[in-house]
Amino acid sequence: MRGWLRLVCIALIVAVATSIVGCSKPEEKKAEPAQPTQPAQQPAKAKDSIVVALQGEPSSLDPQFPDDGNMRAVTENVFEGLLETDGQTLKPKPCLAESFKSVDATTWEFKIRKGVNFHNSDPLTVEDVAFSVNRIVDTAFKSQIAGNFRSIKKAEKVDELTVKIITDGPDPALPVRLTGLKIVSKKHVEASGDTVGAKPIGTGPYKVTGWSRGVNIAVEAFDGYWGPKPSIKKALFRFIEEGSTRLSALKANEIDLAVNMLPEYVKDVPKVASVEGLEFPLVRLNQFKGAMRNPLLRQAANYAVDKEALATSLYGGYAAAAQGQLFKPGYVGFNAELKPYPYDVNKARDLLKQAGYKGEKVQLVAERGRWLKDGELAEAISMMLREAGFNIELKYYDWSGWLKILFDRNLAPDMILSFHSNDMFDADRTFSSLVHSKGPMSSYTDVHDKKIDAARSEMDPAKRQKMYEEVGKAIYEDPAFIFLLNLKDIFGMSKSLDWKPRQDDKRLLSEMKIIQ
Amino acid sequence: MFRYVVLRLGYCVLVIVGVSLLVFVITHLIGSPVDIMLPLQATDEERAQLEHQLGLDRPLIYQLMDFASGLVRLDFGLSWWQKEPALGIVLERMPATFQLVVLSFIVAAVVSVPLGILAAYHPGSTLDRVLTAGALTGICVPTFWVGLMLVTVFAVGLGWFYTSGYGTIRHLILPTLSLAIVPAGRIAQIMRFSMLDQLNQQYVTTARAKGLDERTVIFKHALKNAAPAVITTVGVDLGRMLAGISSPVEHVFGWPGFGTLILDTIQHQDFPLLQACVFVVAIIVTVINLVTDLSYGLFDPRIKY
Numbered sequence: 001m002r003g004w005l006r007l008v009c010i011a012l013i014v015a016v017a018t019s020i021v022g023c024s025k026p027e028e029k030k031a032e033p034a035q036p037t038q039p040a041q042q043p044a045k046a047k048d049s050i051v052v053a054l055q056g057e058p059s060s061l062d063p064q065f066p067d068d069g070n071m072r073a074v075t076e077n078v079f080e081g082l083l084e085t086d087g088q089t090l091k092p093k094p095c096l097a098e099s100f101k102s103v104d105a106t107t108w109e110f111k112i113r114k115g116v117n118f119h120n121s122d123p124l125t126v127e128d129v130a131f132s133v134n135r136i137v138d139t140a141f142k143s144q145i146a147g148n149f150r151s152i153k154k155a156e157k158v159d160e161l162t163v164k165i166i167t168d169g170p171d172p173a174l175p176v177r178l179t180g181l182k183i184v185s186k187k188h189v190e191a192s193g194d195t196v197g198a199k200p201i202g203t204g205p206y207k208v209t210g211w212s213r214g215v216n217i218a219v220e221a222f223d224g225y226w227g228p229k230p231s232i233k234k235a236l237f238r239f240i241e242e243g244s245t246r247l248s249a250l251k252a253n254e255i256d257l258a259v260n261m262l263p264e265y266v267k268d269v270p271k272v273a274s275v276e277g278l279e280f281p282l283v284r285l286n287q288f289k290g291a292m293r294n295p296l297l298r299q300a301a302n303y304a305v306d307k308e309a310l311a312t313s314l315y316g317g318y319a320a321a322a323q324g325q326l327f328k329p330g331y332v333g334f335n336a337e338l339k340p341y342p343y344d345v346n347k348a349r350d351l352l353k354q355a356g357y358k359g360e361k362v363q364l365v366a367e368r369g370r371w372l373k374d375g376e377l378a379e380a381i382s383m384m385l386r387e388a389g390f391n392i393e394l395k396y397y398d399w400s401g402w403l404k405i406l407f408d409r410n411l412a413p414d415m416i417l418s419f420h421s422n423d424m425f426d427a428d429r430t431f432s433s434l435v436h437s438k439g440p441m442s443s444y445t446d447v448h449d450k451k452i453d454a455a456r457s458e459m460d461p462a463k464r465q466k467m468y469e470e471v472g473k474a475i476y477e478d479p480a481f482i483f484l485l486n487l488k489d490i491f492g493m494s495k496s497l498d499w500k501p502r503q504d505d506k507r508l509l510s511e512m513k514i515i516q
Numbered sequence: 517m518f519r520y521v522v523l524r525l526g527y528c529v530l531v532i533v534g535v536s537l538l539v540f541v542i543t544h545l546i547g548s549p550v551d552i553m554l555p556l557q558a559t560d561e562e563r564a565q566l567e568h569q570l571g572l573d574r575p576l577i578y579q580l581m582d583f584a585s586g587l588v589r590l591d592f593g594l595s596w597w598q599k600e601p602a603l604g605i606v607l608e609r610m611p612a613t614f615q616l617v618v619l620s621f622i623v624a625a626v627v628s629v630p631l632g633i634l635a636a637y638h639p640g641s642t643l644d645r646v647l648t649a650g651a652l653t654g655i656c657v658p659t660f661w662v663g664l665m666l667v668t669v670f671a672v673g674l675g676w677f678y679t680s681g682y683g684t685i686r687h688l689i690l691p692t693l694s695l696a697i698v699p700a701g702r703i704a705q706i707m708r709f710s711m712l713d714q715l716n717q718q719y720v721t722t723a724r725a726k727g728l729d730e731r732t733v734i735f736k737h738a739l740k741n742a743a744p745a746v747i748t749t750v751g752v753d754l755g756r757m758l759a760g761i762s763s764p765v766e767h768v769f770g771w772p773g774f775g776t777l778i779l780d781t782i783q784h785q786d787f788p789l790l791q792a793c794v795f796v797v798a799i800i801v802t803v804i805n806l807v808t809d810l811s812y813g814l815f816d817p818r819i820k821y
Contacts, residue, residue: 056780059598066599067555142569144553147562197599213608214772215682240680240770241779244664248679252672400785403551420556433559440560 047514049234050256050497052507053246057214057239060197063182064136067144073259074217074237077509078119079182079202082110082129083175087502087511090330090425092175096124096183096203105170105459106153110163117224118185119207129163130155131186148177148424170457172464173332173426180423205230205510215239219509230510250492257499257507258492262372263316269492274318275501277489278421280326281377283364283482284434284443290414291360298479300351301415302341304388305381305482309343314373314380318488324476326420326430328486330503332461333427333468338476340483348388359391366394366417367402372487378417381482407440415482425504427468428456435475443480517820521810528802533587535798539791540583544576549785553596570596583791595789597781602792606777610796612682613766613773617757620692621750624700629746632707633734639712647704654701660764663694667768680770691769695762699753703746710745714738743815751808755801760793 058071063079084095094100097110116124133155136143151171158164167174188201200208205227206219217237221230238255240246246258247265258269266272285292285301292298307321324338364385366378375396382392395413397405405411406418418441422429433439436453437446448471455467475481491501498513550566567573571582586592592602628651635647670690671679677686714720715738723733758774766775774793781789812819 066597139565147554147558194600212683214612214776238681238770239772241776242680242768242770245667245680245768245770248664248667248672252675252679254679254681400547400552404547406556407551418556433556438560440558440563441556 047516048232049236050232050509050512050514051236051238051254052509053238053240053249053255053258055239055260056241058217061200061208061211061217062184062197063200063202064132064141064145064184065143065197070239073507074208074219075182075200075202076204076506077206077219077235078200078204078208079184080204081179081181081183082112083178085176085179085425085504085506087504087506087508088330090503092179095179096129100175102174102459103164106167108165108167108174109158110165111161112163113226114161116203116226118188118203119201119222119224120185120188121224122185122187124183124203125186126157126160126163128186129183130157131189132183133163133165133181135184135189136181145180148180151177170459172457172459172461173424173428176332176424176426206235228510231513232509235509247492250494253494256494256497257512259489259507260372261490261492263318263490265492266316266318266490270495271493271497273491273493273499273501274488275503275505276320276328277487278423278505279371279487280322280420281371281374281484281487282322282326282418282420283381283484284416284418284441285480285482286412286414287443287445287480288409288412291357291362292414294355294357295478296351296355297357299341300348300355300388301385301390301482302479303344303351304348304390305341305384305484306343307340307483307485310377310380311485314376315485315487318490319485320488322483322486324483325472326422326434326481326483327427327472328503331422331425331427332465333431333472335469335472335476337469338472345388352389357389359389361393362390362415363393363395363413364415364417365397365402365405365413367397367399370399371419374417374419377484381417381484409442423505427472428452431468431471432456434481435471444475448474521806524806524809528799528806531802532795532798536587536791536795537580537584539794540580543785543787543790544579546785548572549596549787552785587795592792592795593788595786595792597784597786597789602786602788603796605789606774606792606796609772609774609777612771613758613762613775616688616691616695616766616771616773617754617762619688620696621699621754621757623692623696624703625750627696628700628704629707632704632746633711633739635704635708636711636715637734644708648708651701651704651708654697655705656701657697658764659694659698660768662697663691663765663768666690666694680768682770682772687769691765691771694768695757695765699750699757702749702753706746706749707742710742711738714742717741740815744812747808747811747815751804755804758800758804759797 054070054073056070058074059066059068061075063075080095082097083092086093096113098113100108100110102108112126112129135141136146137149137152151167153166153168155163155165185201189196205222205225207222209220210218219235221233243262247268249255250258250269261269285298287293311319311321321340324340325335327334364382368375378394382394385392431452434441435444435448436442437444437449451467451471455464458464496514498515550563554562595602595605598605631647635644638644667679671677677690681687720733720738723737760775760778763775763779766773778793781793
């Protein structure tokens with residue numbers, strides 16, 4: 001019997017040994033390995049190749065399916081839409097469409113660019129465009145970003161160079177929406193079935209050359225690209241979830257660009273770039289029940305919070321006071337007349353007195369760890385509110401508990417700290433969810449519904465802008481929010497990388513350069 | 517023996533099925549993952565639609581029946597997050613963790629077993645005290661902190677190794693060392709304690725009295741009796757480590773293993789993937805336990821199954 005056991009043990013040891021030997025060479029199993037082969041200290045960085053550290057691995061590389069920032073960091077370089085966003089003004093501009101016009105209230109026509117090729121050398125056709133649009137809105141496809149394209153009914157070929165997109169009602173934001181609708185190859189998608197997310201074929205300046213699961217994705221400049229040739233020829237996207245490891249890798253010169261650096265890392269980073277980001281922390285105030293029903297108290301809360309102090313001491317200067325709204329310049333609906341509520345404790349105290357506030361308990365709900373310094377932010381805000389005389393009870397919940405409270409009106413606390421981001425740069429997205437009475441996180445009664453609904457289908461941009469400015473002004477004067485900050489995105493870069501971050505948070509390899 | 521193994525395997529299946537069902541129930545109790553999967557701005561309509569797509573709006577009992585029938589076919593469905601078969605994703609990540617964990621246990625054992633024996637052989641000596649204190653420190657320091665320190669010194673400072681990543685021996689060494697610290701401390705402690713216990717037994721005195729040379733006494737007689745305690749520790753620790761305790765180290769080093777996968781899975785509340793993860797872990801742990809138990813027979817002829 002002991003011989004039997006010994007045999008089992010030997011077999012186990014052999015199995016373990018072979019698996020170790022086997023694992024240490026995973027490259028051999030992959031068809032096209034994407035391995036960094038540089039030595040640790042001096043990465044053999046030819047002048048034209050860089051390494052980018054992402055916060056995690058993309059869930060797929062099918063740009064039409066997931067809602068995934070890690071994926072977009074890669075696919076923005078590989079795929080293109082009919083339109084693209086201007087990196088500084090945030091306005092849509094032609095990309096795969098040479099020109100476009102709105103034919104009537106619900107029909108748009110797009111002339112596609114001639115001489116565009118997919119990475120497999122197939123030319124871009126109107127069929128590809130129509131297929132891409134119809135694929136993403138097809139409910140059977142279950143795209144996670146289908147919500148962005150809800151207004152689109154279908155796309156149809158008009159002639160060899162023209163495609164029309166039909167919406168189910170007037171949609172002035174359609175061009176903005178289309179910047180996020182990447183065009184895929186009909187032939188390739190239909191042929192590749194389930195593997196479409198693993199082997200992407202786009203028209204962008206870079207093509208994917210390898211994906212080593214869990215480790216990295218390699219891309220290479222596409223020779224047949226229709227636009228200007230990028231200066232960086234090769235890039236490797238590595239997945240490093242831990243922020244301090246991204247910092248170490250930057251310091252060890254293993255990577256050239258790291259996203260989401262913490263303000264406290266900045267002094268250690270070889271080179272820093274930052275830009276106003278898309279995140280707007282805010283406190284939602286409950287005007288339906290509890291102490292905060294009184295508008296004077298809601299105003300008082302806005303005066304009581306020192307936005308500048310939060311920006312400088314908590315975020316190390318990598319944040320700015322929000323302009324009395326949840327938009328930054330460039331967003332459709334940004335109201336340039338609004339200014340942040342000034343920090344004025346005495347005024348807040350007066351308002352409290354005026355409102356007859358007797359120290360009733362006010363509950364502030366927050367969570368910790370989802371956003372940059374969210375827990376500390378809640379702590380700081382409650383101290384400032386207490387300073388002004390509010391009797392604040394701060395309560396932290398875990399993420400799913402917090403979400404439940406966020407979405408359930410019956411559970412709504414007096415105050416809840418949340419973060420808002422609007423990747424459409426269009427006021428409709430913000431107002432529909434936070435201000436419209438039917439919105440999932442609505443903080444208002446139906447007083448603004450009419451205007452928001454009307455603006456949603458107003459085709460005259462000037463009129464539409466004006467309507468949003470009016471809504472913005474109204475909610476500024478009768479706030480159901482404490483408008484807090486606009487956070488900045490912080491990027492760590494190697495000394496040799498030259499790049500200016502964009503307002504829309506896209507990191508395009510084609511806009512990067514290596515300097516010596 | 518054969519009967520015992522079959523019986524134990526039967527228990528293993530029960531445990532694995534039980535754990536899988538328990539996880540199914542718990543995941544469905546913690547609330548709807550829809551809120552986590554969609555952006556905060558999503559409308560109620562979008563939420564309801566996704567809930568319907570995922571089948572979460574059906575009565576729990578139907579979902580459970582589907583899950584159970586999938587379990588029998590080893591089909592956990594597609595991961596919600598990655599849209600690929602969940603079990604495949606887990607198995608794809610297992611080798612990297614296996615490599616890291618097994619290697620770190622080998623390193624830990626090679627270092628700690630001799631040191632533990634040495635300490636037991638000279639109880640109360642300076643060497644013993646230093647080793648005992650060292651072992652305790654090893655158990656107490658957080659592994660991710662060790663990892664960060666190793667990175668700072670050997671990757672950023674000296675540039676000998678990579679800070680993170682996977683593929684070569686220079687990626688492997690730092691995470692292996694960080695992970696080896698805790699088991700090394702535990703093995704050294706148990707080895708010392710168990711060996712000391714054996715050395716005080718009468719059979720050791722008898723062996724010495726009949727003139728056996730010291731090496732035979734230590735390695736053939738005492739070590740053999742001291743080994744099962746160490747094996748038990750290794751078995752338990754190995755199971756825990758493969759079950760995701762390696763997560764912090766994998767996270768720090770960007771290691772593409774099971775530890776990072778299970779963290780991501782929990783974060784995404786990807787039920788199918790989570791269930792596949794737990795299923796695989798349950799198998800690994802029960803198998804390791806079985807092998808550990810069977811191995812006692814190797815060291816102690818009195819143990820018969």
